Amino acid sequence: MTAIAAEAAPTPLIFTSVSKRFTAGDRVVSALRDISLSLSLGQVTALVGPDGAGKTTLLRLAAGLLLPDSGSVASFGLDTAAAGAQLHRLIGYMPQRFGLYEDLSVQENLNLYADLYGISQQDRQQRFLELMRMTNLQKFNQRLAGQLSGGMKQKLGLACTLLNRPRLLVLDEPSVGVDPLSRRELWQIIALLVQEFGTTVLLSTAYMDEAERCQQVVLLDRGQILHQDAPTGFHRLANACSYKLSSPVLGKRLLQQRLQACPDLIDSVVQGDAVRAVARPACRPDWTAMFNDVEQMQIVPVPSRLEDAFIMLLLARQGQKSPAATKGPVPGNGSPFLASEQPAVIEVEQVDRWFGNFQAVKKLSFEVRHGEIFGLLGANGAGKTTTFRMLCGLLPASNGRVRVAGLDLSKAAAQARAKLGYMSQRFSLYGQLSVKQNLAFFSHAYGLRNSHRRVRMAWAFTQFGLEDFADTNSVDLPLGYKQRLALACALMHEPEILFLDEPTSGIDPLARREFWARINSLAAQGVTILVTTHFMEEAEYCDRLLIMREGDILAAGTPAQIRSRSQGVGQSPADTMEEAFIRLLELTGSSSG
Known part of the structure; x- marks a missing residue:
């Protein structure tokens, strides 16, 4: 690869008044509407926005x-309409599933x-x-791609995309489903491409925190560019609006629920042992x-961050508070939940x-x-x-004992599963x-019949806002609504334990x-939650965590x-769980593989 002189190279990407529509059944969906966008040579641009905003459509057009x-x-x-074959040699594209x-x-x-790109044996x-x-x-080299970890698949997908030495690299959510160490390695590769080879990168x-690393951020919503600027420009939009609150009496979960009731705040999220809150612009909450x-x-x-502006801009356009503020009970003078005082319902x-x-x-x-909300973490x-x-009863243990809801899974797996709700990564x-x-x-599979079944289905439609999509095939749902439906299906039989x-x-x-507001509400009602996640900020919602490494407890x-x-x-x-996670793996010589 050779660096390209900025003054001699044409612009890597220009969108001029671009619109794109799709037909879904009887509906015509405007995925993009009058988009104008230009990328600078050798820069990394992040494309962000809510589900269904048009990000993947824009990347595929690019x-x-x-x-x-x-x-x-x-x-x-x-x-691109006239020079597809030539552009194939200039642009590298990696889809969400790595291809x-x-x-x-x-x-x-x-x-x-290499064959597809026509690369010679010598090169x-x-x-x-x-x-x-x-x-x-x-x-x-000789391992099957299907047997690689998520982080290794990510890197192999990127290597295949880079074989043709593209001048413009287009990545569709490249870090989804991979652990923090693999995410860091991905960004090291991107930095190397930009610094040494002058590659221009557009990614969703x-x-x-990934968007914060980029030179430019483009916020899409409903097929339109809502805002475009450097990360520091987004920071200025939320300047003097962010606070960090903590209380040894209330605890972080009760504190967050209390803050959700404040009309002066548009957002609150758990951060470490505290809660980060964002006030409306030019508003000073009366804490007393x-x-x-x-x-x-x-x-x-505390200083503002890009995520504060992201929430502020979207909620201002939609005319509402954070979705977390509308879900679940807000405790009054109750004392904090103490997991240490509760009986064990899962024993390994x-x-x-x-x-x-x-x-x-x-x-x-x-x-x-x-x-308890219990987090299970680890590298891919x-x-x-x-x-x-094994905990769900879907796979037997080779040795040892697993008890769930008082039942030994080696003897009563079917009875135990009747008390469990399970939401998988692919839903x-x-x-x-x-x-x-x-x-x-799912109601039928969980044994719900007649009026009970009808009541629970009505509850799911109302509670998860699915009424407008009742007759839509789940494959055609936006990702956020697939998530809502999957959680609703897992909760139809009112399980004691949710995986x-x-x-x-x-x-x-x-x-x-919105999702975590629902989960906190369920935990407040006594449902036990066991969750795996690669998104370390979510680990802060957990009462306790277990970090695994190579099948053992780290x-x-x-x-x-x-x-x-x-x-x-x-x-x-x-300071953060992500930093702690990476440090622990490095201290013990582990690798994301």
């Missing part, structure tokens, strides 16, 4: 995979993409070595009217799980208590999914069934807030305890 209905898209001076062939090995995937060997060194996949992301001296409130103004004792000669889980022991391939499936919905048919199917496997993967900040405790344990020699405790 990559030349779609053509606009009106307006024009040009890349390096070439119109890999899982029955082929790493090397075979690289060979296939490809040098490029293979270069990309394997960049992605640290040298040792895995649901994670605002909300809290008394006994509650020992500590309130500190010396559990092993073998797959042939490979030990995926090693002598695992822990317990989850009634009404750490054994989380295997553990999760396990039946795509060709409508919303109503999915709810009816959530990566429930917010790829979901935007507004949808994440760390366990409250979020505060885990942040404290990540302290290395000459270091202060980690």
Whole structure:
């Protein structure tokens, strides 16, 4: 790869008054409306916005995979409608699922993409070595792509995309479903491409901390650009509106629910042992009217961040508060929930799980208590999914004992499953069934009959705002509504224990807030929650966490305890769970693989 002189190169991407429509049944959906956008050479631009905003459509237009209905898209001076073959050699595109062939090995995937790009045998060997060194996949050349961890699939997908040495790299949510260490490695590769080779990058992301790394951020909503600026420009929109509040009396969960009732605030989110709150612009909340001296409130103004502006801009356009403010009961003078005083409802004792000669889980022991939100974390391939499936009764343990809701899973798995709700990472919905048919199917599967079934279905439609989509096939739902439907299906039989496997993967900040407001409400009602997540800010909602590494326990405790344990020699405790997670893996020599 060779760097391109900025003064000699045409603009990498220009959208001029671009609109794109799709037909969905009897409806015509305007995915993009009159979009004008220009990218600067050698810059990284983030595309953010709520689910259904048009991000993927814009990226596919940029990559030349779609053509606009009106307006024009040009890349390096070439119109995508007329110069597709030429642009194929200039643009690299990686879709959300990486575009890999899982029955082929790493090397075979690289060979296939080299063939597709027409790369000569002489050139490809040098490029293979270069990309394997960049992605640290040298040792895995003969492993099937389907047997790679999520982080390794991500890096292989990127390597295949980079084989043609594209001048414009288009990435559709490249970090969805991968752990923080893999996310960091991805950004190191992106930084290398920009700094050494002058690559221009356009990517979509649901994670605002990733958008903070970019030179430009474009916020889309309902097919239109709502705002475009550098991250610092977004910060200025929310300047002097952000606060950090903590109380040793209320605790973070009760404090957040109290703040949701304040009309002067548009948002509140758990952050460490405190709650971050965002006030309306030019509004100064009257904290003395909300809290008394006994509650020992500590309130500190904090710098604004891009996510604060993201929430502020979207809610101002929609004319509402954060969705978290409308879900669940707000406690009055109740005392904080104390997980340590509750009985255990999930007990894991010396559990092993073998797959042939490979030990995926090693002598695992822990317990989850009634009404607790318990987080199961780990790098890709750490054994989380295997553990999760054993706890749900979907996979037997090789050794040891697992008890759920007082029942031994080796003897009464079916009875235990009747007390569980399960929401998988891919939502396990039946795509060709409508919303109503999915709810009816899961109601029947959970044994609901007649009037009870009708009552619960009516509850699901109302509680999750699914009325307008009753006859829509679930495959056609926006991602946020798929998430709502999946959670509704898991709750139809009012389970005692709810298992959530990566429930917010790829979901935007507004949808994440709505989801966690529901989960906090369920926990307040006594439902036990066990959740896996790669999004470390969500780990702060958990009462306790277990971090796994190579099938074993790396760390366990409250979020505060885990942040404290990540302290290395000459270091202060980690400020965030993501920093703590990466430190712990590095201190023990682990890798995301």
